[in-house]
């Protein structure tokens with residue numbers, strides 16, 4: 001991670017490593033005024049009827065989908081995604097996301113009446129009104145540069161908020177294109193894009209937003225949370241992981257191998273939910289490895305392969321890190337069954353399967369964020385669970401077995417935000433599924449009503465229709481107040497003295513009218 005301040009961003013094509021241009025950043029000193037503009041636009045927006053806000057999101061969907069081919073081409077050019085992945089993981093998922101939130105938002109934002117005892121609270125209505133929090137500050141990574149901002153912007157805007165968001169410095173062109181789409185769909189300054197790196201991110205945290213939603217590395221998340229704490233600013237952190245897959249002896253090995261190969265190598269392994277380590281029952285270890293190696297060798301890597309299955313890493317720093325994990329493992333006794341060294345084409349690293357790995361190797365402990373799949377054997381399920389849990393991370397975990405109940409029970413023992421049985425990775429973009437980590441993988445979630453809760457404030461409203469001159473708990477504290485309160489408790493307490501309780505309570509209530 002580099003902190004460039006106000007220096008223009010240098011844009012590269014990761015498929016070749018060559019420089020393709022520059023892009024000016026938002027001056028750090030301007031970030032606070034971007035937030036102030038969004039606050040003004042947001043205040044008007046919050047007063048707009050929900051139907052109008054839904055119309056704006058329908059407009060967003062229309063503009064977005066009309067420009068989908070352009071978006072997909074840019075995902076290929078800027079991030080190096082294979083075209084199929086660009087379409088499935090960022091365009092189709094976005095279409096589902098728009099539909100999901102448009103379908104559910106009326107229910108999610110409806111008033112919530114509070115049930116009250118008519119004896120204790122006669123004549124009162126209490127209701128929770130779900131209101132926007134104001135301006136959401138959104139700091140984004142580069143690996144899903146279209147879908148990840150949308151998964152917060154869509155519910156935030158429907159709920160009546162403004163958003164100031166920062167794309168990653170490594171996905172600035174995708175950020176600029178998304179900015180054009182937001183500008184075409186929404187009122188001016190409702191969703192403001194600021195370009196730059198950590199310096200602009202820090203200015204966003206300091207600049208007066210009402211919540212920060214951060215997705216990125218554990219280091220970045222920790223720095224943002226520390227900074228936000230100084231402002232008592234709530235944060236949601238979606239961070240990295242080292243997701244385990246556990247393959248039981250009765251798994252369908254063909255499906256497990258195909259699924260785990262995809263789970264490890266899609267987006268060139270640059271997915272927070274990538275399968276980053278496998279524990280396979282020792283009885284099926286060799287057969288499983290054989291299938292994984294065969295499926296991996298069949299993958300086409302890089303543009304030179306025609307239609308690639310695996311694209312490049314994002315930059316040179318990523319290439320060094322990934323190769324560092326592999327060389328350290330091999331030096332300590334691991335065997336690279338495929339891959340093992342950069343291909344030499346741009347920032348490509350070939351999908352690499354490692355066996356003979358041990359849990360103390362960096363490649364089994366730290367997030368590699370590249371196309372590397374280390375496979376270890378286990379002998380008992382308790383051992384597999386213990387080794388899967390011996391990690392500071394906890395985003396996703398998968399268990400592979402034909403015995404679905406046993407697999408589900410085992411998955412529940414692995415500390416993670418998301419569990420899979422016979423699948424992996426893919427639920428992150430779903431608007432109605434909660435996505436979020438445990439341990440150092442972060443806190444807070446995106447998606448579902450739990451994700452929406454971070455973007456709204458439930459204001460409790462109490463309206464009193466009663467005409468009494470006083471409440472029973474108001475001054476003066478007459479002699480019968482304690483008696484009446486005890487009477488109310490006796491009435492409802494299990495085994496309480498109902499008759500005398502009723503007498504005491506009614507006496508107190510009558511006194512209220514005196």
Ligand code: NAD
Nearest residue numbers: 140141142168197198201202216217220223238239240272
């Ligand atoms: P990163 O932490 O380097 O950067 C993420 C964003 O934070 C960027 O916009 C960056 O400019 C900004 N930033 C970095 N340091 C900052 C600071 N000190 N103050 C303010 N802003 C700062 O992460 P990255 O390399 O862009 O993304 C990869 C990481 O993101 C991986 O660890 C991956 O697992 C994680 N990720 C998690 C999820 C999830 O849903 N849990 C999704 C995608 C990616």
